[in-house]
Amino acid sequence: xxxxxxxxxxxxxxxxxxxxxxxxxxxxxxxxxxxxxxxxxxxxxxxxxxxxxxxxxxxxxxxxxxxxxxxxxxxxxxxxxxxxxxxxxxxxxxxxxxxxxxxxxxxxxx
DNA sequence: GTGGTGACGACAC
DNA sequence: GGTGTCGCCACCA
Numbered sequence: 001x002x003x004x005x006x007x008x009x010x011x012x013x014x015x016x017x018x019x020x021x022x023x024x025x026x027x028x029x030x031x032x033x034x035x036x037x038x039x040x041x042x043x044x045x046x047x048x049x050x051x052x053x054x055x056x057x058x059x060x061x062x063x064x065x066x067x068x069x070x071x072x073x074x075x076x077x078x079x080x081x082x083x084x085x086x087x088x089x090x091x092x093x094x095x096x097x098x099x100x101x102x103x104x105x106x107x108x109x110x
Numbered sequence: 111g112t113g114g115t116g117a118c119g120a121c122a123c
Numbered sequence: 124g125g126t127g128t129c130g131c132c133a134c135c136a
Contacts, residue, residue: 036120038131046116046134068118
């Protein structure tokens with residue numbers, strides 16, 4: 001497609017995450033072509049709240065299933081938002097993380 | 111234009 | 124097995 005900013009590309013993927021599912025920085029980074037650029041995903045999400053688009057950043061967690069950027073998230077705690085979608089979170093860690101994990105590189109590659 | 115930083119991941123020791 | 128360090132690319136000062 002047209003040349004899009006790395007941010008926009010990350011937003012696009014995150015918005016595609018279905019409710020009740022979650023994705024990881026590494027998964028998005030890998031989908032973008034470089035799993036080693038996972039830091040860029042986090043950086044993009046850092047600006048997600050600055051974007052006019054609503055980005056479910058609470059659905060994006062690290063490879064461990066830990067709710068990292070919760071401190072950067074605005075509004076209610078990420079844990080609460082995830083629980084609203086049916087995702088169980090205990091101590092900032094997602095339960096059934098492997099089962100709820102949604103991989104764009106896999107789902108979109110079908 | 112350069113340097114430093116960043117919501118991470120993987121590898122090395 | 125835990126800790127430390129590097130790497131990666133994009134944005135800010």
